Amino acid sequence: MQGLTASCKIVLVMFLLGLGLAGATADSRRRHISSSPDEPCKKMTLYLHDILYNGVNNSANATAAPATKPTDLSTTHWSNGTFFGMLVVFDDPVTEGTALPIGQEEPAARAQGFYFYDKKESYSGWFSFSLVFNSKACRGTLNLMGADPMDAETRDFSVVGGTGDFFMARGVATIHTDATEGYFYFRLKMDIKLYECYV
Amino acid sequence: MQGLTASCKIVLVMFLLGLGLAGATADSRRRHISSSPDEPCKKMTLYLHDILYNGVNNSANATAAPATKPTDLSTTHWSNGTFFGMLVVFDDPVTEGTALPIGQEEPAARAQGFYFYDKKESYSGWFSFSLVFNSKACRGTLNLMGADPMDAETRDFSVVGGTGDFFMARGVATIHTDATEGYFYFRLKMDIKLYECYV
Amino acid sequence: MQGLTASCKIVLVMFLLGLGLAGATADSRRRHISSSPDEPCKKMTLYLHDILYNGVNNSANATAAPATKPTDLSTTHWSNGTFFGMLVVFDDPVTEGTALPIGQEEPAARAQGFYFYDKKESYSGWFSFSLVFNSKACRGTLNLMGADPMDAETRDFSVVGGTGDFFMARGVATIHTDATEGYFYFRLKMDIKLYECYV
Numbered sequence: 001m002q003g004l005t006a007s008c009k010i011v012l013v014m015f016l017l018g019l020g021l022a023g024a025t026a027d028s029r030r031r032h033i034s035s036s037p038d039e040p041c042k043k044m045t046l047y048l049h050d051i052l053y054n055g056v057n058n059s060a061n062a063t064a065a066p067a068t069k070p071t072d073l074s075t076t077h078w079s080n081g082t083f084f085g086m087l088v089v090f091d092d093p094v095t096e097g098t099a100l101p102i103g104q105e106e107p108a109a110r111a112q113g114f115y116f117y118d119k120k121e122s123y124s125g126w127f128s129f130s131l132v133f134n135s136k137a138c139r140g141t142l143n144l145m146g147a148d149p150m151d152a153e154t155r156d157f158s159v160v161g162g163t164g165d166f167f168m169a170r171g172v173a174t175i176h177t178d179a180t181e182g183y184f185y186f187r188l189k190m191d192i193k194l195y196e197c198y199v
Numbered sequence: 200m201q202g203l204t205a206s207c208k209i210v211l212v213m214f215l216l217g218l219g220l221a222g223a224t225a226d227s228r229r230r231h232i233s234s235s236p237d238e239p240c241k242k243m244t245l246y247l248h249d250i251l252y253n254g255v256n257n258s259a260n261a262t263a264a265p266a267t268k269p270t271d272l273s274t275t276h277w278s279n280g281t282f283f284g285m286l287v288v289f290d291d292p293v294t295e296g297t298a299l300p301i302g303q304e305e306p307a308a309r310a311q312g313f314y315f316y317d318k319k320e321s322y323s324g325w326f327s328f329s330l331v332f333n334s335k336a337c338r339g340t341l342n343l344m345g346a347d348p349m350d351a352e353t354r355d356f357s358v359v360g361g362t363g364d365f366f367m368a369r370g371v372a373t374i375h376t377d378a379t380e381g382y383f384y385f386r387l388k389m390d391i392k393l394y395e396c397y398v
Numbered sequence: 399m400q401g402l403t404a405s406c407k408i409v410l411v412m413f414l415l416g417l418g419l420a421g422a423t424a425d426s427r428r429r430h431i432s433s434s435p436d437e438p439c440k441k442m443t444l445y446l447h448d449i450l451y452n453g454v455n456n457s458a459n460a461t462a463a464p465a466t467k468p469t470d471l472s473t474t475h476w477s478n479g480t481f482f483g484m485l486v487v488f489d490d491p492v493t494e495g496t497a498l499p500i501g502q503e504e505p506a507a508r509a510q511g512f513y514f515y516d517k518k519e520s521y522s523g524w525f526s527f528s529l530v531f532n533s534k535a536c537r538g539t540l541n542l543m544g545a546d547p548m549d550a551e552t553r554d555f556s557v558v559g560g561t562g563d564f565f566m567a568r569g570v571a572t573i574h575t576d577a578t579e580g581y582f583y584f585r586l587k588m589d590i591k592l593y594e595c596y597v
Contacts, residue, residue, distance in 0.1 A: 084487065112318075118488065118489045119510075163355035168395075252470065286485075288515075312524055313516075331547065333547075340544060360558045
C-alpha cells in the first residue's frame with residue numbers, strides 16, 4: 001500500500017532503468033510512463049464492500065440498490081434467473097483491510113457507480129465507477145470500467161483516468177471476489193496498478 | 200476558448216520549455232503530452248444545460264428524462280428522498296456562453312449520455328457522456344466520466360478519450376454548478392483541460 | 399486482421415520512422431505510441447451482432463434485452479417514439495466475418511455492456527462496453543465508449559483502455575451499421591485502430 005493513509009500522492013515504486021519519462025521539466029510533478037507490465041508507477045490493494053438493499057429491512061446499512069429489475073430475458077430463459085438486465089447503483093465503502101469500517105470510522109475511499117448483470121447462461125456483470133478519495137492524506141478520483149465474468153478467479157478492469165492526487169492516471173485493476181454472504185453482500189479485492197502517473 | 204467557433208483543431212496553448220513530444224514525424228499532426236498539470240495542450244470553457252422533463256408539460260423543451268425511478272432505498276431511507284438510483288438520459292445543449300441557444304441557433308456542442316444519483320445521505324451523482332461537436336468549424340467527440348459529489352464547489356471528471364478534431368485526447372474537466380431552477384434545470388460550467396493532444 | 403485467430407498479441411503494423419517509443423527496456427513488451435492518425439500500432443475489423451429480445455418468442459437466441467422502457471419524453475413527444483431513455487443490456491457475439499456463429503462455434507469475442515437511446519428528434523444512441531476475448535489465441539479486453547448518432551454513415555467510439563493481450567491499449571473504433579432486420583437485429587462493423595500499445 002505504500003502508506004496510503006499517510007499520503008496517496010504518487011511516488012515511484014522503484015527506480016527504473018531506462019526510465020520512461022517524457023518531457024520532464026522544472027515543475028514539481030512530472031509525467032511517468034511505465035515501460036513494462038512488471039513495473040507499475042503506483043500500486044495499491046483495496047477492498048470494495050457492496051451491501052445490497054434486500055427490499056425489506058436493511059436500508060440503514062445498504063450501500064447499493066437495484067435501479068432496474070431483471071428483464072423478461074432473464075426470467076423467461078432460466079427458471080431461477082441470472083438477473084440479466086438488473087442494474088445496481090452503489091456508493092460502497094472501500095477499505096485497506098478486509099473489515100468493514102466500524103462506527104464513525106471513515107473508509108479509505110468510496111466506490112460510486114453502477115454494475116449490471118448481462119449474461120443469460122451464468123452470472124456475469126459489467127462495472128463502471130469512480131474511486132473517490134476524500135481524506136486529508138488523499139484527495140482525488142480514479143475512474144474504472146470493465147467486464148466482470150464472475151466464473152473467472154480474477155478479472156481485469158481498466159483504470160481509464162484520474163483526478164487530483166491521481167491526476168491523469170491510467171492502469172489496470174485486477175478484481176477477485178474475496179467474500180460473499182448470500183445475495184446481499186460481496187467484497188471485491190482490487191489490486192490496482194497504475195502504469196501512467198504524474199509524479 | 201481560443202476561437203472554438205473559428206476552429207476547434209487543437210493548437211498549442213503555449214510554447215513549452217522542455218516540450219513533451221514523443222515521436223514527432225513529418226506528418227501534419229504530432230502527439231503532444233503535457234509535462235505538468237499547469238500546462239494543458241488545450242483548454243476551453245463550456246456550459247452544459249440540463250432541462251429535465253417534469254412529467255407534465257415541458258416535453259417540447261426538455262433535453263433529459265429519467266429512465267428509471269428512484270429506488271426504495273431512497274424513498275424508504277429519507278422521507279424526502281435523495282433520488283438514489285434515479286438514472287437520467289440526456290441530450291443537452293452545450294454553449295460557449297451562459298445563455299441557452301435562441302430559436303434555431305446551433306449550440307457549440309451537445310452532451311449525450313447519462314447521470315444517476317447514488318447517495319443516501321445527500322445529493323451526489325455520477326456522469327458518463329460524450330461532448331459531440333458537429334459544426335463546420337469543429338467535428339469530433341470528447342468522452343468523459345466521473346463522480347459528481349454536489350456538495351463540493353467544484354468536481355473533476357476525467358476526459359478519457361476523443362475522436363475527430365479531438366483525436367486521442369485525454370484530460371480533466373472541472374465542473375461547477377453555475378445555475379439551477381428548482382428540480383428541472385441546471386447549468387454546469389465545465390473547464391476542460393486536455394493534457395494529451397495530437398496537434 | 400493480421401491473424402487475430404492465430405494470435406491477437408499486438409504486433410507492429412509497420413516500422414515507423416521517428417518511432418514513438420517512450421522508455422524502452424530489456425523487458426519483452428515495450429510501450430509504443432503512434433505518432434500520427436495514419437499509423438495505428440494495431441488494427442482489426444470485427445462485427446458485433448445484437449439480437450434484441452422481442453418480448454415474445456426469441457429468448458433462446460436473443461443476446462440483448464431492454465433493462466428500462468422508453469420514457470414519457472419519448473412517447474409523449476413523438477407519436478411513434480424514438481425510444482428516448484430505453485437502456486439495453488447486451489452480451490453480443492463478435493465475429494471476424496459478417497456471419498453469425500453457427501452451432502457451437504465460438505465467436506472471436508463477446509461485446510458486453512449497454513446502450514441507450516438519447517434523442518427526441520431522431521434515432522441516436524450511446525454505448526459503453528467491453529470486447530471480451532477469451533480464446534487460446536487471444537485473451538483480454540478492450541473497453542469502449544461513445545456517442546452513436548445513427549444518421550451518420552460512420553461514428554467513432556473511443557477505446558479507453560485494455561487488459562491482457564490488449565494491456566493499456568487506447569485508440570478509436572469507427573462504427574458502421576452494416577445490416578439490420580426490423581427492430582430486433584443489427585450488425586455493427588467495427589474498424590478498430592489502436593494508437594497506444596505495448597508490443
